Amino acid sequence: MLELIIKRIEKKRQIALVQDEKLVEYYEETEEDKKNEGNIYIGMVKDIVKGMQAAFVDIGIEKNSLIHLKDILEKKDEKKEKQNLSQDIGTIIKPNQKLLVQIKKDSNEKKGARISTHISLPGKYIVFMPNTDIITVSQKIEDKEEQERLIQLVQKTISKGNGAVIRTSAEGKENEILEDIKYLEAKWEKIVKDSQDEKQKAPRQLYKSEDVVEKMLMDLANKGVSQVIVNDSIDYNEINKLKTENKEYKSLSILVKSEESIFDTYHLEEQIHKMENRKIWLKCGGFITIDKTEALTAIDVNTGKYTGNKTLEDTVFKVNKEATIEIAKQLRLRDIGGIVIIDYIDMQEQKDKNEIEQLLKEELKKDRSKTQVEGFTKLDLMEMTRKHICSHKN
Numbered sequence: 093m094l095e096l097i098i099k100r101i102e103k104k105r106q107i108a109l110v111q112d113e114k115l116v117e118y119y120e121e122t123e124e125d126k127k128n129e130g131n132i133y134i135g136m137v138k139d140i141v142k143g144m145q146a147a148f149v150d151i152g153i154e155k156n157s158l159i160h161l162k163d164i165l166e167k168k169d170e171k172k173e174k175q176n177l178s179q180d181i182g183t184i185i186k187p188n189q190k191l192l193v194q195i196k197k198d199s200n201e202k203k204g205a206r207i208s209t210h211i212s213l214p215g216k217y218i219v220f221m222p223n224t225d226i227i228t229v230s231q232k233i234e235d236k237e238e239q240e241r242l243i244q245l246v247q248k249t250i251s252k253g254n255g256a257v258i259r260t261s262a263e264g265k266e267n268e269i270l271e272d273i274k275y276l277e278a279k280w281e282k283i284v285k286d287s288q289d290e291k292q293k294a295p296r297q298l299y300k301s302e303d304v305v306e307k308m309l310m311d312l313a314n315k316g317v318s319q320v321i322v323n324d325s326i327d328y329n330e331i332n333k334l335k336t337e338n339k340e341y342k343s344l345s346i347l348v349k350s351e352e353s354i355f356d357t358y359h360l361e362e363q364i365h366k367m368e369n370r371k372i373w374l375k376c377g378g379f380i381t382i383d384k385t386e387a388l389t390a391i392d393v394n395t396g397k398y399t400g401n402k403t404l405e406d407t408v409f410k411v412n413k414e415a416t417i418e419i420a421k422q423l424r425l426r427d428i429g430g431i432v433i434i435d436y437i438d439m440q441e442q443k444d445k446n447e448i449e450q451l452l453k454e455e456l457k458k459d460r461s462k463t464q465v466e467g468f469t470k471l472d473l474m475e476m477t478r479k480h481i482c483s484h485k486n
Contacts, residue, residue: 094317096308099354100324107304108360109312115363117424117460119304119482127482128153128205129198130214130301134287135207137189145181148204149191152295155204159193163208167224167255192287192298213276214302216310216340217262217269218246220276226255232457233263242269249273254280261311304482309334309341311460319345323354367426374398374418378411382422388431391419395437408437409444416448420455423463429480433473449474 099106103124109117121127135151145161161181168175185191197206213220227246229239242258245266250256250273262269279299286298302310305327309317322328328348335341355361366372373379377398383390393415400407419434439445445468452474456463459478466475 094312094315096305096312096317096320097354097357097360098305098320098322098324098327099351100322100327101351105327106355106364107308108355108364109308110358110360113358115358115360115367115425116421117308117427117481118364118367119427121304127198127301127303128195130195131297132192132194132211132283132299133207133295133297134292135191135193135295137185137187137191140182140185140187142180142182145177147181147185149193149207150295151193151195151205151207152297153199153205155199157193157195157199157205157207158203159191159207159209163196163210164191167210167221167226169226169228190287192284211280212257213279213299214307214310215259215272215276217259217265217272218276219257219259220250220273220280221255221257222280223253224255225253227258228256229258230260230262232260233258235263238263245269246273251277261315305331306334307481308460309344317344319347321347321349321354321357323349323351372418372422374411374414376410376414378415380415380418380422382426382428384428388433389428391432391434393434393436405440405444408439409448412436412439412444412448413451416451417455420452420459423456423478424459424461427461427480427482429461429478432476432478434476435473438472445472452476 093112095110097108097110103122105121107119107121108115133151135149135157137147138150138156139148141147147159148156149159151157161177161179161184162175164181164184165175165179191209192211193207193209194211195205196208199205210224211222227243227250229242233239233242242262246256246258246269249270254277256273283298309331320331322331328346331346335344335346370383371379371381373396378396379394381392381394383392393412395407395411398407398411400410415436422428423432436448439448449465449467453465456465461481462479464477466477468474
């Protein structure tokens with residue numbers, strides 16, 4: 093059973109997704125958090141930085157944003173065709189030129205936001221991508237016939253010159269996908285029309301992306317979220333409005349509990365506190381450690397107290413297997429994004445490595461976020477990437 097529990101106290105909001113009494117996702121927001129990722133703006137090119145093949149763009153927020161050449165050129169399917177990055181950016185855009193852009197990575201204390209002209213609008217069943225003919229399907233849909241059916245359905249329906257990523261939730265659907273395409277195309281047409289308003293000269297925001305709760309409900313509408321528990325009328329009214337506007341949420345129940353008791357359910361405070369630990373113990377007696385750096389997240393697997401009762405290889409494999417399941421849980425729970433390097437205990441048998449890699453891929457299918465497992469390197473380190481769900485986390 094999936095439940096969404098939202099606790100609001102003054103300027104802070106805590107959001108917990110609980111499955112069978114276990115915390116599986118957790119986010120915190122404050123009024124100071126400026127979550128601009130996904131927002132769309134009409135901006136003005138300020139400076140061209142030829143040495144970086146990039147430009148600074150004023151989009152109307154506190155810091156100028158940065159755009160690279162690859163995010164200005166026409167979007168290509170990199171599996172079939174590479175972009176020509178040898179072009180001079182100064183021949184493609186000029187100072188004072190208007191650009192319709194989307195924030196792909198939020199600004200921080202040191203850097204402005206990363207932006208792109210490659211726009212994407214997420215829906216329930218597809219991610220709409222205007223100005224490209226790329227149509228792909230989620231890797232989590234494994235049935236080849238279903239993949240082909242979905243691709244053909246979207247190709248037939250979507251307007252010429254637009255593309256899409258077909259989401260996992262689209263599996264087995266048809267009319268719902270057609271409605272989603274129609275809704276997203278109308279939204280895009282409005283954004284384009286607003287961007288062409290000649291009366292508006294200054295850089296400005298044209299579209300605000302959904303907040304974390306809206307995104308969660310969108311993603312989980314077909315996955316059996318039974319109820320939302322809140323302690324504040326603001327959240328109650330917002331979710332009730334979504335429920336009224338979306339037929340997918342009709343069966344969703346919304347409960348209101350007191351501020352003091354809302355996180356007592358399932359001992360959530362204790363589960364949240366454990367998230368702060370660097371070391372996580374496994375049931376077998378082994379443990380993993382999680383260390384974040386600016387460049388990547390390193391996860392180390394250790395045998396700890398576990399000595400096993402068979403061969404060394406059996407002992408190592410058992411710890412690595414249990415660690416893999418826990419690592420997938422922790423990546424989702426802590427919303428770890430970017431490059432992740434896993435240092436497993438050395439395995440001698442290639443079949444054991446293959447099984448661990450396959451297990452990791454299977455466990456990551458439970459994650460709403462996009463993940464990519466690259467496999468073991470020559471140094472026997474597992475490489476993978478994961479995309480943040482909550483944009484303000486670093």
